[in-house]
Amino acid sequence: MNKSIVYTDHSALKYLFTKKDVKARLLRWILLLQEFDFKVIDTRGAENYAADHLSRLENPYENIFDPKEINETFPLESLNKVAHKDPSTPWFADLANYHAGNFIIK
Template sequence: MSPLTQLLRKTTEWEWGSEQEEAFVWAKAWLSRKPVLIYPDYRLPFKLSTDASKTGLGSILSQDQGKGDQPVAYASKVNNPTVAKYNISELECLAVVWAVRLFRPHLYDRKFTIVTDHVALKWLMTTKEPAGRLHRWALTLQEFDFEVVYRPGRENHVADALSRGPVQEGKADSSERGLPRTTPR
């Protein structure tokens, strides 16, 4: 999605090439599969899968309503140059904190599972004296009731794809749900 996202920038000259066409065809095929999204059932637990890369953050909120895990929402975010300099442990923790904040209306006051391909989150929650942003992130996560499950990156396909080809510039808010903005503000 990155080639399409770059076309939305004010400073980018419009050029539709093979990269943009390939990203468009991929997005169209991916979004037309059934089901794209399911309605959440608040009686059932949620699963939050996250991933991070130097390029961006990605997350999927899903539930098993009897047909295996199905997506409730997708989100991705492009990292700014400062965040892109974080080490991978910090990026993975940031992906979780960002996704938990984004999907807070669904997750607050409910037990849920966080699926990540990095053990950094377990480290963050057990470190005795985190400093700076790590301390703020740990405090943010303390209000939630979750379990962390490690899943290797090769098994976390969709969150991995969302983090490496983020679809949105800037910070996603709860009304956008990570979808690309197609009209100027």
């Protein structure tokens, strides 16, 4: 396998391999990363153009919290068989609100 070079501003990664006594959680990561043949080179974030460009990509979910209409029809018949205590509110309102805008009305 070819040796890879990792350009990163994550200096803790370099520190991880030089530390002698580590906790079990960090040791698991060290053992996992030792399976790969790579060299870590510190690069300031502003100089790491590829990572800088990737961090500035447009987010297609940027407007995820905008109000959306809730579709009260579900294609799965099994979902329609579930009963709800309050007949004035559809039983799946919490689920729909959570998926539509990551909130639940209590």
